[in-house]
Every structure is written in structure tokens, then in C-alpha cells.
Amino acid sequence: MASFYVENFGCRATQADGAAIEEQFRQRGLDRVSRPREARFVVLNTCAVTASAEQDARAAIRRVRRENPVCEVIVTGCYAQRVPAEIAALPGVSLVIGNSHKHNLAHIALTTQSEKDIVESGSFIPLTRLTETADSCRDSIFVSDIFAHTELLAAPVFDSANERTRPNLKVQDGCNNRCSFCIIPSLRGRSRSLSSDEVVRQISQLVDSGYREVVISGINLGRWGRDFSVWGGRPRPPKFEGLVRAILDYTSLEKLRISSVEPMDWTDSLIQLMANSPRIAKHAHVPMQSGSDAVLRRMHRKYRPWHYRGKIEQIRSAMPTAAIGADVMVGFPGETEAEFEETRRMIEKLPFTYLHVFTFSPRPGTPAASMPDQVPIKIARERNHILRDLAAQKKTEFMRTFIGQQIDAITLSTVSQDSTGTWTEALTDNYLKLKLAGSQTANHWIKAEVVWVEGEALIARPALPVGDSA
Numbered sequence: 001m002a003s004f005y006v007e008n009f010g011c012r013a014t015q016a017d018g019a020a021i022e023e024q025f026r027q028r029g030l031d032r033v034s035r036p037r038e039a040r041f042v043v044l045n046t047c048a049v050t051a052s053a054e055q056d057a058r059a060a061i062r063r064v065r066r067e068n069p070v071c072e073v074i075v076t077g078c079y080a081q082r083v084p085a086e087i088a089a090l091p092g093v094s095l096v097i098g099n100s101h102k103h104n105l106a107h108i109a110l111t112t113q114s115e116k117d118i119v120e121s122g123s124f125i126p127l128t129r130l131t132e133t134a135d136s137c138r139d140s141i142f143v144s145d146i147f148a149h150t151e152l153l154a155a156p157v158f159d160s161a162n163e164r165t166r167p168n169l170k171v172q173d174g175c176n177n178r179c180s181f182c183i184i185p186s187l188r189g190r191s192r193s194l195s196s197d198e199v200v201r202q203i204s205q206l207v208d209s210g211y212r213e214v215v216i217s218g219i220n221l222g223r224w225g226r227d228f229s230v231w232g233g234r235p236r237p238p239k240f241e242g243l244v245r246a247i248l249d250y251t252s253l254e255k256l257r258i259s260s261v262e263p264m265d266w267t268d269s270l271i272q273l274m275a276n277s278p279r280i281a282k283h284a285h286v287p288m289q290s291g292s293d294a295v296l297r298r299m300h301r302k303y304r305p306w307h308y309r310g311k312i313e314q315i316r317s318a319m320p321t322a323a324i325g326a327d328v329m330v331g332f333p334g335e336t337e338a339e340f341e342e343t344r345r346m347i348e349k350l351p352f353t354y355l356h357v358f359t360f361s362p363r364p365g366t367p368a369a370s371m372p373d374q375v376p377i378k379i380a381r382e383r384n385h386i387l388r389d390l391a392a393q394k395k396t397e398f399m400r401t402f403i404g405q406q407i408d409a410i411t412l413s414t415v416s417q418d419s420t421g422t423w424t425e426a427l428t429d430n431y432l433k434l435k436l437a438g439s440q441t442a443n444h445w446i447k448a449e450v451v452w453v454e455g456e457a458l459i460a461r462p463a464l465p466v467g468d469s470a
Helices: 012-027 051-067 078-082 084-088 099-121 127-131 136-140 184-188 196-208 240-250 268-276 293-299 305-318 337-349 377-400
Strands: 003-008 041-046 072-077 093-098 168-173 213-218 255-258 283-285 323-330 354-359 406-418 421-428 433-437 445-454 457-465
Touching: 003 012, 012 041, 012 072, 012 099, 012 168, 012 213, 041 051, 041 078, 041 099, 051 072, 051 078, 072 078, 072 099, 078 084, 078 093, 078 099, 078 184, 084 093, 093 099, 093 136, 168 196, 196 213, 196 240, 240 255, 240 268, 255 283, 268 305, 293 337, 305 323, 305 337, 323 337, 323 377, 337 377, 354 377, 377 445, 406 433, 406 457, 421 445, 433 445
Parallel strands: 003 041, 041 072, 072 093, 168 213, 213 255, 283 323, 323 354, 433 457
Antiparallel strands: 406 421, 406 445, 421 433, 445 457
């Protein structure tokens, strides 16, 4: 039986697309294998958010070709959407299928392979083969205008290390913002949403299958529903918190975790809903990018530093023990030492518990790529290290506040042993990694008593399952 292997690069949305691609192949009778060397079809689902992400994709193409020279290498995703002809010309690439055609990837792959098998058998030659030009690369490219497409691939993603615990469901794709550094809108198209009914249906299926926590995600998650012209019989778009309420009202999901939401979409009602519901994980990821007003304006971000500061302080006031994270970019064109210092000071003062720090990477076709005063990479990397060190310090300080406390955590699938005994990996409600003494059953919410901090993990012993009392 024919087999396939999908390798994903980049964000949660890409991983969600990969899960949907896997389902396409399964529905057509193919088996998923665990290694690319065993597969007839190898799908590389790529990212293009940075130059290094594209380098990773090219390295993967070379690796797969070396390990499995007879397989069909199919390159899809954002990198494929951006420069399809460049990828098609790489040795070993069989097909390039952009985001515009990703919803039909398995059909394209199998149909193309079937035609190829017929030609190679010598039994039939399609008319197009008799008239094609020497430039055969174009026959292997399936890419069109992403803004003409309204499809949204949606299938739960299961972390390979923890397949039985925390699936991730993409409920929104695309973005209508135009940040000057970001290439994603041109590769993923306009914002589009999975209907509330479909979200509820898929989450209910996951609950019925035994899952206790689900993560909902999107490219611009807080804009969910804004593409709907009618909601509840009236011509008005819904708001994101309406989706959250629907999940709470119409499913029995034990814990909902919300991934990244832009600052302007953290409404008062969303913050209060998260604070008041024990079924929503106390975890807020709020992209910041910069603490300098001048830099934010050059980035074309829609908020000012004081707006952002107010949102973070409001979240912390409503949820004193919540995890609060942010994306921060350093080395944006024209970023002076003083502007970077504004960002560093803002991070230092705000109650962040973790940061994702990125160094600016110029993306072709974006306004920022051609801006003057590009920051030397050496300086940008130094700034990156400064913020990473600051983030690590703040995270450790936050973690230490839980020593001696009881905290809710969901057990994951990973069990390890060392000289001190057996440990089960878990994740707390507020997004802290936890090592739990003993071998524990996966996918259970428990109360853990924190005894100390080791590296980036809380060390704890079991107290009681959540909901039990002494």
C-alpha cells in the first residue's frame, strides 16, 4: 500500500494545515509512516516567516532526497506560495503546491503520480506530453492568487510527544493587517474563520475521544468571525469572545487554552471571561513587537506602547497567577539604541512570565525590507541576547512564587527516569512545565504540590486529582 510522510515547519497554523493534509491522504487509503525514508510521498509543509525558515526547508529537501531518492517530494506551505518556480527547480522536487491549492494536495499528488506511472509504463502518452515545452517545471507547480481562495484547512494537531493530551485546533487563517515586516498576509490571504458550529462540532468530537484540553489557534485569532456577514440572523460580525462562550456553553471540554491574540482584541469582556471561568487556562499571549512608539509606527502596528501596557496590567490585575507572554522583535530597521532601551525597560517593568524574542529578518516584498538604516546583524543579535536573558530572569522569578503552593496541571505522555527517580512531564494551567514525581497516567488534571524549581521546570509531587477533596 502507498504511504506518506508529512513534515511541518513553523507555526501552529502550519502544523494544523499538516494535520489536514494527513487526513486527505488517509481518506484516500494511504498509510502514514514514521520516517521519510519509508514513504512514497514526502510532503514538506514549509514556513517563510524568516530567511532561516526557508533555509531549513531547502536543507530538508536535500536530506529527503539523500535518504529516499525514489520518493515523490512535495513542497507546500508559505515558502512554496512565495517562490514556486525557485523551489520547482531544486533537484529532487516533484511537485510545488502553494497554500492556494493545499486543500486539494493529496488529490493533485495522486493524480499526477498516476499519470506519471502510465507514461513510464509506455502504455499511454497524454496529448499534453506531446506538445509540452522544455520548461517542464511549470507542470509541477500548483499555485494561484491566495486572495481568491476562501478555503480554511482545519484538523486537530496532536503534538507527536503528547498525542493523547493537548490537541490544537486552528479556527482562523489569514490576516487583514499589513505590518510592514510581515509577509504572511500575502502568503495566507485574507482573514477567514471556521464557523462556530463547526468549531463546537470538532471540539465535541475531541472531548468524546477523551481529550481534556484543547488549544484554539489562528494566524490572527482575535479577528475570528469578522469575515462573517451575518451572525445570529443579523448583519453584524461576531467577536472572538462569542466563539469562546459557544465552546463553554455547547461542549463539555474541561480546559480551553487560547493561543496568541493581538493587543487590540483583548477586550474587557474577553479578559473577564477568561478570569471568571475555571474552564479557560489562565494564559495570555499578547504580541508586543516593540516598546518604542516610533518603532511601532514604522512597523504599522495598530497600538501604542501605553495601550499595550494598559492591556497587560489589566490582564495581570484580573488574573494574578496567569502566564503572560509576548513576541518581541529586535533589530527592526532604524531601531536606535534609545528605542531598544525603551523596549527593554518596558519588558523589565511589565509582569511577563515568558517571551519569544525574534531578530528582524527582511522578507522580500515587504516595506521593511527596503527601509533605510538596516541594523547590523551583530547589534541585532546582541539585543536579542539581552532580552532573552531578561526573559529567563523574569520566568524564574515567576516560577519561584509557586514553591510550596498547590497548582493544577495536566499530565502529558512523557515519562523519564534519572538518578532521583521516575518523573512524568505535565503542563500547568498557567503554562509552566512541571516534572511530577512518579509515573502518572497521561491526560489527567491533577493538583501538584511544588517543592522547588529546576531549570525551566517546576518540580512537584502529586496532591489530588482536580476536583477531589481530602
